Amino acid sequence: MLPEVTATRYVTPLREGGSLPGIVEADDLGTYVMKFTGAGQGRKTLVAEVICGELGRRIGLRVPDLAGIQLDPVIGLGEPDQEVQELLKASGGLNLAMDFLPGALGFDPLAYEVGPAEAGRVIWFDALINNVDRSWRNPNMLVWHGELWLIDHGATMIWHHNWPSAAASAAKPYDASDHALARFRPDVASAAAELAPLVTEELLTEVAADVPDAWLVDEPGFENPDALRRAYVEALLPRAASIHTRIVLGEPTPDRPSQAPGWLAGRLAPAAPKGEGA
Structure with missing residues (x-):
């Protein structure tokens, strides 16, 4: 079960994210990046954040700590932005x-060198969870205290947007040609040998149990939240054993159409050069 805190002050929105997350203070005196159930992408992005974020942390990758956070909308009464x-x-x-990492910098492959071992671990993990949002266009990584941290896992496990085709979707290869770490000669084979044995049925069951029932209810085709949790385990467990054999590392293709879900397409689109559209 995730720890739980209560938001006490809304500080500022983070407009880099398509779901408009915000920085908040909480009753434990901590500062967090808050992701909202009322955002346009829906609660499935929060489910993905929990399952994939907790899975990443438990196999040794750096992912900021997660918590459930209670929000009383009254704290936004003084916010001047109508959208917020x-x-x-x-x-x-x-x-x-998500624990806020003060002073962290966005990952820049020209400024921060990543070794083949670490690059391989991240790419293997992203292949496991089918992360379509860690490309050179949008790395979703931070450098904090000289180390690489992984953030924003809401656009993972895209099969959970269409459960009837989940088994077929989860069996597909993972094209890492445009991955932000593809240039660092990732050692995927060593990563698979190290990490795949850690992704057990027991571990997946534990991370799925961290998702609150409220975010899992009323899913068509599932009797209750536990049945839906089981579906996540059954999708990820066989993928962990074999996905390393289906990772494609080719030449990056900047003009390639996005493979992300429709709601994410705008977020992944390259920004227009300054001065255009003025």
Whole structure:
């Protein structure tokens, strides 16, 4: 079960994210990046954040600590931005918090060297969870205290947007040609040998249990939240054993159409050069 805190002050929005996460302070005196149930992407992005974030941490990757965070929308009454006010009003109750890493810098492959072993571990992990949002366009990694940290796992496990085809989707290869770490000669074979044995049925069951029931109810085709949790385990367990044989590392293709879900397409699109569209 995730630890739980209560938001006490909304500090500022983070407009780099498509779901408009915000920095908040909580009753444990901690500062968090908060992701909202009322955001347009829906609660499945929070489910993915929990399962994949906790899985990454438990196999030894650096992912900021996660917590459930209770939100009373009244804390947004003084927020001048109408969009933020509406988001807070739509997100009363339990949301997701990620530990804020003060002073962290966005990953820049030209400024930060990653060894083949670490690059291989990250790419293997992203292949396991089918992360479509760690490309050179949008690395979703931070450098904090000289180390690489992984963030933003809401666009993973895209099969859970269409459970009837989940088994076929989870069996597909993972194209890492445009991955932000592809240039660092990733040692995927060694990563698989190290990490795949750690991804056991027991571990996957534990991380799925961290997802609150409230984010799993009313999923078509599933009787209850535990049945849905089991589906995540059954999708990830066989993939862990064999995905390293289906990772494709080719030449990056900047003009390639996005493979992300439709709601993510705008977020992945390259920004227009300054001066265009003015």
